Amino acid sequence: MTSTKTVTERGAPAKGFQLRDLPAAMSQDRLRLLPLIIVLLIVWMVLQYLTGGLFLSARNLTNLSGQVAITAVLTAGAVLVMIPGYIDLSLGATVAAAAVVAAIAGTNYELSLWPTVVITLAFGLLIGLWHAFWVAWMKVPSFIVTLGSLLAIRGLSLVITNAETISPNPDILVISDASLSPMLGIVVLFAFWLAFALLQVREWRARQAAGIRSSFGAVVGLPAASVGIFTLGVMIMAASYRGLPLPVVLVLAVVALAGWSLRFTAFGRRLYAIGGNRQAALLAGINIRMQASLVFAFMGLLYGLAGLVLVARLDSAPPGAMQGLELNVIAAAVIGGTSLMGGRGTVAGAVIGAILMESLSNGMSLMNLPSAYQSITVGLVLLFAVYADLRSRGGRFGD
Amino acid sequence: MSADIASSCAAELSAAKVVGIDKRFGGAHALRGVSITFEKGGVHAIAGENGAGKSTLVKILSGVIGDYAGAIEIDGVGRRFDSIRDAERHGVFLVPQELSVVPELRVGEYLFLNREPQRWGMVDTRKLWADAAHWLDVFKLDASPLEQMGNLSTHQQQLVSIARAMTQGVKLLILDEPTSSLTERETELMFARIADLHRHGVTTIYISHRLRELERVANVVSVMRDGRVVDHFRLQGQSDTPRRIVQAMVGRDIIEMYPKVAAKVGEPILSVRDWTVESTGAGRVHAIKNIHLDVRSGEILGVFGLLGSGAFDLARSLFGAHAGRVSGSMQIRGQVISVRTPRDAIRNGIAYVPAERKRDGLIEAHSIESNMTLAALNRFNRYGILNRYGELQRVQQYVASLKVKCGSVEQPMSQLSGGNQQKVVAAKWLLSEPEIFILEEPTRGVDVNARIDLYALVNEIATAGKAVIIVSTDLPEVLGMCDRVLVMCEGRLVREWMHGQASEEDVMISAAEEYSEGA
Numbered sequence: 001m002t003s004t005k006t007v008t009e010r011g012a013p014a015k016g017f018q019l020r021d022l023p024a025a026m027s028q029d030r031l032r033l034l035p036l037i038i039v040l041l042i043v044w045m046v047l048q049y050l051t052g053g054l055f056l057s058a059r060n061l062t063n064l065s066g067q068v069a070i071t072a073v074l075t076a077g078a079v080l081v082m083i084p085g086y087i088d089l090s091l092g093a094t095v096a097a098a099a100v101v102a103a104i105a106g107t108n109y110e111l112s113l114w115p116t117v118v119i120t121l122a123f124g125l126l127i128g129l130w131h132a133f134w135v136a137w138m139k140v141p142s143f144i145v146t147l148g149s150l151l152a153i154r155g156l157s158l159v160i161t162n163a164e165t166i167s168p169n170p171d172i173l174v175i176s177d178a179s180l181s182p183m184l185g186i187v188v189l190f191a192f193w194l195a196f197a198l199l200q201v202r203e204w205r206a207r208q209a210a211g212i213r214s215s216f217g218a219v220v221g222l223p224a225a226s227v228g229i230f231t232l233g234v235m236i237m238a239a240s241y242r243g244l245p246l247p248v249v250l251v252l253a254v255v256a257l258a259g260w261s262l263r264f265t266a267f268g269r270r271l272y273a274i275g276g277n278r279q280a281a282l283l284a285g286i287n288i289r290m291q292a293s294l295v296f297a298f299m300g301l302l303y304g305l306a307g308l309v310l311v312a313r314l315d316s317a318p319p320g321a322m323q324g325l326e327l328n329v330i331a332a333a334v335i336g337g338t339s340l341m342g343g344r345g346t347v348a349g350a351v352i353g354a355i356l357m358e359s360l361s362n363g364m365s366l367m368n369l370p371s372a373y374q375s376i377t378v379g380l381v382l383l384f385a386v387y388a389d390l391r392s393r394g395g396r397f398g399d
Numbered sequence: 400m401s402a403d404i405a406s407s408c409a410a411e412l413s414a415a416k417v418v419g420i421d422k423r424f425g426g427a428h429a430l431r432g433v434s435i436t437f438e439k440g441g442v443h444a445i446a447g448e449n450g451a452g453k454s455t456l457v458k459i460l461s462g463v464i465g466d467y468a469g470a471i472e473i474d475g476v477g478r479r480f481d482s483i484r485d486a487e488r489h490g491v492f493l494v495p496q497e498l499s500v501v502p503e504l505r506v507g508e509y510l511f512l513n514r515e516p517q518r519w520g521m522v523d524t525r526k527l528w529a530d531a532a533h534w535l536d537v538f539k540l541d542a543s544p545l546e547q548m549g550n551l552s553t554h555q556q557q558l559v560s561i562a563r564a565m566t567q568g569v570k571l572l573i574l575d576e577p578t579s580s581l582t583e584r585e586t587e588l589m590f591a592r593i594a595d596l597h598r599h600g601v602t603t604i605y606i607s608h609r610l611r612e613l614e615r616v617a618n619v620v621s622v623m624r625d626g627r628v629v630d631h632f633r634l635q636g637q638s639d640t641p642r643r644i645v646q647a648m649v650g651r652d653i654i655e656m657y658p659k660v661a662a663k664v665g666e667p668i669l670s671v672r673d674w675t676v677e678s679t680g681a682g683r684v685h686a687i688k689n690i691h692l693d694v695r696s697g698e699i700l701g702v703f704g705l706l707g708s709g710a711f712d713l714a715r716s717l718f719g720a721h722a723g724r725v726s727g728s729m730q731i732r733g734q735v736i737s738v739r740t741p742r743d744a745i746r747n748g749i750a751y752v753p754a755e756r757k758r759d760g761l762i763e764a765h766s767i768e769s770n771m772t773l774a775a776l777n778r779f780n781r782y783g784i785l786n787r788y789g790e791l792q793r794v795q796q797y798v799a800s801l802k803v804k805c806g807s808v809e810q811p812m813s814q815l816s817g818g819n820q821q822k823v824v825a826a827k828w829l830l831s832e833p834e835i836f837i838l839e840e841p842t843r844g845v846d847v848n849a850r851i852d853l854y855a856l857v858n859e860i861a862t863a864g865k866a867v868i869i870v871s872t873d874l875p876e877v878l879g880m881c882d883r884v885l886v887m888c889e890g891r892l893v894r895e896w897m898h899g900q901a902s903e904e905d906v907m908i909s910a911a912e913e914y915s916e917g918a
Contacts, residue, residue: 203787210791212808264784266776273773276762283720283759284774284827285745343764 033226035388036336036352041229043356047363054366058241065237066176066313068358069247070095070306074325075332075354076251076258076347077302080295082333083262084274084288085342086135086142088299090127090149091306091326096319097157098124098307103317104160106169113171121304127153128300132293142296150326157319165318168311175312178246185244186235192252193231197224199264227348247309251351254302259347271295275342331378332357335385356381413475414439414602415460415491415571420469422455429455431626432469437571437604440597444605444613446644447623453606456623457573460604461493462486473571490570494560494577496844497757502549507531509548510563534562538592554585558592565599572596573604576844578612582705582872583907590616610641611875622647648847657879658854659898662697662861664882666732669694669717669749669835669866674727676709676716676890686712686723688890694835694866699857701881702870705910709890711754714839714870718751719744731834745774750828754840754870756817760824763813767805768794770812771823775830797826802852818849825856836860836867842876854880874903886910 047055054060074091081088102120105111111119127149134145180188197220204219215221238244262268270291273281282288311317330340336353338345360381361374415437422430430452437443447453458464460471462480471478473489480486483493501509507528508515516526531544538558542551551559557577564572574593578586593616596603605617613620614634622630622644630647634640669692676687687709694700704710715721717729719738729736731747738744744751753759761770771794772779779790794808801822805815812820821841828836841857842850857880861867871877877884884901886894886909894909 206787206791209788210795212791212795214807214809266780266785269769269773269776269785272765272769273762276765277758279759280762281773283718283741283751283753285740285742285831286773287742343762 033346033348033352034222036349036356037226037229040352040356040359043359043363047359047366051363051366055363058237060362060366061237062241062245064358064362065234065245065248067362068355069245069251070309070313070322071325071329071332071354071358072251072351073254073302073306073309074329075336075350076254077299078329078333079336079338079345079347079350080258080262080271081142081299082275082330082338082340083342083345084271084291084295085278086292086295087330087340088131088146088296089143089326090131090146090153091303091329092322092324093150093152093154093157094124094127094300094303095306095310095325096317096321097127097153098304099311099314099317099321100157100161100166100307100319102172102308102311103166103168106172107166110169112169113174116169116172117308120308121301124302124304124307125297125300127303128297129293131300132296135296136289136292146326154320161317161319163319165316167316172308172312173315175246175308177312179243180238180246180249182239182243185238188244188249188252189231189235189238192256193224193228195256196227199260200224230352247313250305250309254305255347255351258298262347267291267294272343275339275344277343328357328378329354331382335382337389353385413437414441414473416472417456417460418470418472420456420459420467420471422459422464422467429626430459430467433623433626433628435621435628435631437602438619439602440600441618442593442597442603442605442616444607444617444620445623446607446610446613446620447648451623451648452626453623454575455626457493457575457604457606460486460571461491461573463493487567490568491573492564492567492569492571493573493575494557494564496576498553498556498560500548500556500560502547504548505544506535506542506546506548506551506559507544509559510534510544510566512563514567530566534566535559537565538562539588552585554581554589557581557589561592561596565601569601571602571604573606575606577605578607583874583910584705586612610644613644614640620644624648645847657876658851658858659880660858660862661882661898662699662858662864664698665696665864667693667695668732670730670733671717672728672730674713674716674725674729676712676721676725677723678712679721679723685890686721687716690727690890690892692885692892694868696864696866697861698883699861699867699869699881701877701884702868702887703872703874703877703884703906703910704870704887705872707889708887708910710870710872710887711839712890713887714751714837714868717744717837717868718749720751745831745833748832748834750774750831750833750836752821752824752828752836752838752841754843756820756824756844761812761820764811766809766811767798767803767815767823768808771797771808771826772830774827775832778830793830794826797829801826801856816846816849817844818846818853821845821853822849822856825853829860834865836865838867838869838871840871840873841869842871842873874906878903878906 044056074095078088098120101123102116105116105119131142131145131149134140135142179185200220200223204214204216207214207219234248262271270281270286273284273286274288274291278288310321314321332353333345333350334340334353335356336346336349336351338350357378360377364374364377413436418434420430420433433452433456445453445456455464459467462483462485465479465481473491478489480489480491504512510531511527516523516530528544535542535544538561540555540558542555548556548559561572577589581589593603593605605613607613614637617634619633620631620640621628624647630643632643637643671690671692674687674690674692675685678684678686690713702710702713712721716725717738719740729738736747738747738749741751757763768791772790776785779786791808797803798805798808803819803822805819812823815823838857842853845853857867869877869881878901882898884896884906885892886906888910
């Protein structure tokens with residue numbers, strides 16, 4: 001204890017300690033969330049006003065949550081891919097292909113729900129492993145590997161469907177229609193929030209024990225409040241309409257898994273290290289090949305999951321669906337503070353980025369604006385978000 | 400004190416003058432009324448520890464920092480630069496420690512980048528290559544103007560950067576730690592070129608940690624400490640320059656620089672036989688040929704070699720990090736092991752502190768904490784989740800015991816000085832609890848106080864019965880710290896001395912023997 005005391009004392013003479021500590025905490029991406037959430041709330045207020053109260057109606061929020069689900073699930077995975085410095089450009093094509101696989105399994109082979117789910121996830125995993133093989137073993141840049149998939153797998157979908165839209169087995173619609181009862185939904189959400197808050201408390205206590213000066217507010221208060229506002233919003237939505245839709249539960253599960261593995265496991269720490277300095281990570285004994293393979297395999301499972309949600313939502317599997325999804329997902333991750341160079345980013349931020357983007361397009365549809373305007377808005381939001389992020393970091397980018 | 404320094408030099412022809420420069424960064428007072436006069440055509444060295452204010456002064460002179468109190472005079476005219484371009488327009492050029500050349504450009508193109516000779520609206524290539532060839536000749540550089548910058552050695556790139564300043568009419572040339580990544584021989588060549596600079600009417604400001612260099616290259620030395628000039632003297636007629644500089648810098652005697660503690664040397668821990676490493680570069684086939692090596696517990700083994708001797712290849716190959724093919728056998732405590740990747744090496748208890756700290760050793764944007772535990776994450780893995788209690792406690796322990804100066808362990812590595820960064824890298828390896836430490840240039844770019852801390856750490860490691868290999872081009876360090884010194888040349892071990900048996904001259908001669916034949 002005496003040894004740790006000298007450290008805190010050394011930090012003490014500088015009076016601006018708390019302030020100086022702030023950029024460090026920010027670079028740890030712990031306080032990044034707050035401005036983003038505030039922006040999201042402002043956007044919601046504005047849309048609420050512009051749509052004459054339609055936007056925040058429980059009905060629309062449930063609808064919005066369905067839209068967000070696909071983007072958010074994939075964005076959570078994309079963060080895991082982007083933190084070690086890779087990128088996935090194949091999303092639109094692979095998710096559409098997974099939807100096609102689900103529809104064919106149900107319709108042509110008359111499989112019931114569970115076998116269809118297993119086959120679709122397995123298909124996604126297979127594509128993920130294909131990417132992992134080329135990126136991690138054959139050392140082809142992920143940009144090229146996934147660009148190749150974007151073209152090839154889109155083509156493959158068109159070939160096996162004869163470019164026709166296939167209808168799925170009605171069994172599968174349960175994925176978008178089912179929901180947890182309001183009561184159960186609230187319990188699940190509360191458990192989600194409590195787990196998060198407890199992990200932050202654990203972090204704070206670990207710091208206290210090590211004699212590291214840190215305020216309870218910054219480590220526990222603010223993050224727990226931010227996530228709390230968010231879960232409370234979802235709770236209100238769940239309680240006032242049809243309960244908690246299954247796609248939202250899936251998003252929560254994926255976000256919890258991805259976020260947890262990034263923040264609290266050695267696996268996540270190593271991903272950050274690979275993106276921060278690949279050479280130094282290698283020399284610290286990190287198995288980059290294994291890490292990359294796991295990340296792409298996980299991403300593959302998400303293709304399958306998103307494909308299932310998609311086919312259930314549309315009640316059809318158009319082989320040409322979801323064009324440009326990959327860029328929306330990358331934009332959402334970047335808006336949420338993920339660096340394209342790797343080494344930096346959080347799942348929570350990226351998911352809020354996804355919600356922000358989907359809110360904009362949903363709100364603008366409600367206002368009957370053509371999709372061209374949505375694309376203009378999202379483009380400008382992306383530009384502005386990255387600019388604001390850069391300025392708040394003092395202009396250093398990716399190094 | 401600074402006032403009478405200024406007046407004592409006023410009689411000389413001055414190329415540049417700084418008067419009463421004062422600069423604060425928030426609460427830190429970086430420069431406290433610094434006044435120095437730089438004589439025309441001279442080589443003026445500035446010495447001082449990290450944080451003494453050298454680099455702030457240089458940044459102000461070269462236009463990187465535009466906001467300060469005080470005055471700058473160039474050729475008797477008061478100037479205030481608000482950008483690097485502005486300073487360059489008035490003949491002040493900085494050659495930074497870490498060069499940023501464009502590796503894809505050819506030497507000639509780089510020399511005249513942005514100032515290409517033009518004719519009819521096109522680049523006059525004939526003149527470009529001819530002028531480039533002329534400047535390469537002036538600097539006695541054995542490279543074609545058509546060579547790509549990326550293919551040149553660091554030392555050649557530095558000389559090209561200086562030549563680039565020359566083509567733009569440099570009056571005041573600032574060299575920041577120019578020799579930090581050079582070998583002895585390249586340093587010699589660099590000094591010869593610097594000595595010639597005054598013929599072109601150039602005044603040089605030379606900044607270095609290496610004290611012995613200063614007396615060879617400079618006419619005048621200013622020593623800085625805590626933002627002030629604390630000593631200022633002409634080198635002519637000085638008997639023991641390094642001692643005087645060190646005393647001014649830290650108030651400590653140079654004898655204490657290498658606090659060697661002889662540990663009890665025991666059984667061999669690492670034994671290497673027929674160690675051969677294929678070269679990855681052009682030229683020779685083998686970077687290392689048939690080396691036999693034993694390192695014992697408690698022993699600090701020094702390996703000294705000039706660039707291309709294979710000393711660094713040896714260090715990297717022992718850690719499984721060499722790109723070329725490696726053959727030979729390795730035993731740790733009599734057990735035959737195979738080390739193909741750094742992961743294998745770490746599993747077998749080998750640690751490696753690389754020479755290129757920023758490139759290989761640390762993640763600058765990440766915190767002290769996450770850098771420190773990176774190689775030992777498995778030790779903090781409990782039920783699949785990181786044990787933050789244990790992790791933070793160990794990090795704090797090492798921050799305290801190695802005297803890492805930082806505000807908080809959450810601070811990004813980029814905010815630490817070189818010495819403190821190196822301490823964090825050392826702690827990273829201590830946490831993985833290895834048996835064998837391979838240290839490459841352990842004190843490159845590290846200030847005097849941090850050096851002493853690092854040497855004390857090396858002694859401690861040896862006393863604990865571990866084996867240490869120091870691969871360094873810092874000859875006094877190798878001779879001062881090691882129980883046994885091996886000299887490498889052309890991929891082979893050529894000589895061996897025990898502690899205290901060899902002089903710097905002996906080692907230098909044996910290391911350069913074959914090298915000079917070839918050159």
